[in-house]
Amino acid sequence: MRTAAAERIDAIWRIESARLIAGLARIVRDVGLAEDLAHDALVTALERWPESGIPDNPGAWLMTTAKRRAIDLLRRNKLRDQKYEEYGRGAELYTVQDVENALDGGIGDDLLRLIFTTCHPSLSQEARVALTLRLLGGLTIEEIAQAYLVAESTIAQRIVRAKRTLSAGKVPFEAPEGVELAERLSSVLEVVYLMFNEGYAASSGSSWIRPLLCQEALRLGRILAEIAPGEPEVHGLVALMEIQSSRFKARVSGSGELILLMDQNRALWDQLLIRRGLTALERARRQGRPLGPYALQAAIAACHAEARTAQETDWARIAALYEALSRVMPSPIVELNRAVAIAMAFGPAFGLQLVDALASESALQDYHLLPSVRGDLLVKLGRMEEARSEFERAASLARNVPERELLLQRAADLGTDGT
Amino acid sequence: MRFMMIVKATEDTEAGVMPSQELVEAMQRYNEELVKAGVLLAADGLMASSNAIRISYPEPGGKPKITDGPFTEVKEIIAGYTLIEVKSREEAIEWAMRMPDPHGHGAGQIELRQVFDPMDLSGNPETKAKEAALREQLEQINNG
Structure with a gap:
């Protein structure tokens, strides 16, 4: 059983750790050491605060304590540590004033440096995610292990x-600066969205897994929007995650089955998150640059969010957005989605033409949604026999049981004689 | 999980007395902190109860009774709220402790309430047991 004090440590760690680590890492130039120092300072605080009372600015207190420890450590390791020279200079260069700046104005820049470091290309994808959750999100090892269902x-x-x-x-x-910035930023955004999708998928597969990863990704995105406000794709990603999160309560039935977007009860959509998503999308647009993949996906999500009923969906607009998306992020899956939107906007025959053009795409050969979409369009065109065999083919490619069952059911509903 | 920090009304808020410049600035700084930490969802201040109404149902199945403001029991009136999304109750408490004294003259009161969410299963003992069992299994697989 965890003690109340331990839980309090977690909570303060959660709030202060990223800023502390970021500020310290700028001084000691090593995130691992910065994390240790931050943690030591927190433990000291928890020993002292019960008697002395919590200081007015706990963050500044922790930073000052951690910095003192950093300097002590460097002096003790004087002979052993080759980095002493560097650190020693660092310790003198950074005065109390710098520490205060690190806590106020400069902290956004430090946090940005920290997230660029934890999402560094020299690390594997899964290492980036784990390190970001630990150092930026302040999650415990136990929580990260729980979220990913792996051992601590x-x-x-x-x-x-x-x-x-x-x-x-x-x-x-x-x-990073200049040309490198765009590439490195997209690595950061990828890590955040990967985290989000992991949580999103887990919460549908087995509904009892808590969507901690989604919340964490969203929180990181919201932080990024404050420390990198001039980057339209940051706002685009936030918008996309806010709007997708707004459907949490509507996307799973009472018995744990996934409910498709068009069948969801829109009264269950979280209007607060939708509003936040639309505001973030507006911020992305206001940057005055062409919309990137995240902002375009968010714009598509926004079309659904703004339709009060499924029938009111502006499919022509969605089709146009998919077309724009396919230009900045060419992919047969985007094309397939565009075909669906075109079919909804202009009729199934137009959609079918596009789907048939995709049939030769090697990337889609084993993708169950291609025959599934084709089946849908054939039903609408009254070609039931062909539709049935498409649903059967889709079922044979489906990746999980509920999906396979849903597709077989659709095939069966069409009857053996295709009526 | 979501929490609402509710600021209670005081004689001053009910009388429409504006808070001091100092308090307004402290509140702004606090809200900025919440935004930078990625936890703020929404925050609003409410007008005095003098233009409010209360709808009550004194008879079961009966007609509603409407009472015009202002209302007298000041401590039971809400003056504003701040909605945050955090990871734990402890984190919510930490944030609530950092909110500036909303009145500054001895009558300030903040109430912290958790928002009900059927999707949030983290506090459910059954869920926790399931998770623990699964993780134990995984540890065994990973270690052997």
Whole structure:
């Protein structure tokens, strides 16, 4: 059983740790060491605060304490540590004033440096996710392990190795600039969206897995929007996640089955999150640059969010947005979605033409949604026999049982004689 | 999980007395902190109860009774709210403790309430047991 004090430590860690680690990493140039120092400071605080009372600015208190420890540590390791010279200079360069700046104005930049470091390309995808959840999200190893359904030791190792890789590779604690920025930013956004999708998929597969990852990804996205406000794709990603999250309560039935977007009870959509999503999308547009893949996907999600009923969906607009999306992110899956939107907007025959053109795409050969979409369109065109065999084919390709059953049911509903 | 920090009304808020510049600035700083931490969902201040109404149902199945404001029991009136999304009750408490004293003259009161969410199963003992069992299984697989 965890004690109340331990839970309090977690809560303060959660609120303060990212800022502390980011500020300290700028001084000591090593995220692993920065994390240790931040943690030591927190433990000291928890020993002292019960007697002395909580200071007015706990963050500043923790930062000052951690910085003092950093300097002590560097002095003690004077002879052993080759980095002493660097640190020693660092310790003198950074005065109390700097520490205060690190807590106020400069903290956004430090946080940005930290997330660029935890999402560094020298780390594997899963290491990036784990390290970001730990250092930016302030999650415990236990929570990360729970969210990914892996052993705690696995996550702990992953994080230790990631920190070692960063140290060994002498990855500078800096935010990239110029041409590098776009590429590195897309790596950061990818990590956040990966996290979100992992949570989104898990919460549908077995509904009792809590959507912690979705919430965490959304929180990281909201933080990014504050520290990198000039990047339209950051707002685009936030918008996309806010709007997708708004459907949480509507997308799973009481018995745990997935409910498709068009069949969802829109009264269950979270209007607060939709409003936040639309505001974020507006911020993306206001940057005055062409919309990127996340903002375009968010714009599509927004079309659904703004339709009060499924019938009111503006499919022509969605088709146009998919076309724009296919230009910035060419993919046969985007094309398939565009075909669906075209069919909804202009009739199934137009959609079918596009779907048939995709039949030769090698990437879609084993993709169950291609025959499933084709089956749908054939039903609408009254070609029941062909539709039935498409649903059967889709069922044979489906990746999970509920999906397969749904498709077989649709085939069976069409009857053996195709009526 | 979501929590609502509810700021209770005072004689001043009910009388339409504006808070001091200092308090307004402290509140702004606090809200900015919440935004930067990615936890703020919404925050609003409410007007005094003088233009409010209350609808009550004194008779079961009967007609509603409408009472015009202002209302007298000041401490039972809400003056504003801040809705946050956090990971734990403890985190919500930490944030609530950091909200500036909303009145500053001895009458400030904040109430922290958790928003009911049927999707949030994290507090459910059955869920926790299931998770623990599954993780134990995984540890065994990973270790052996």
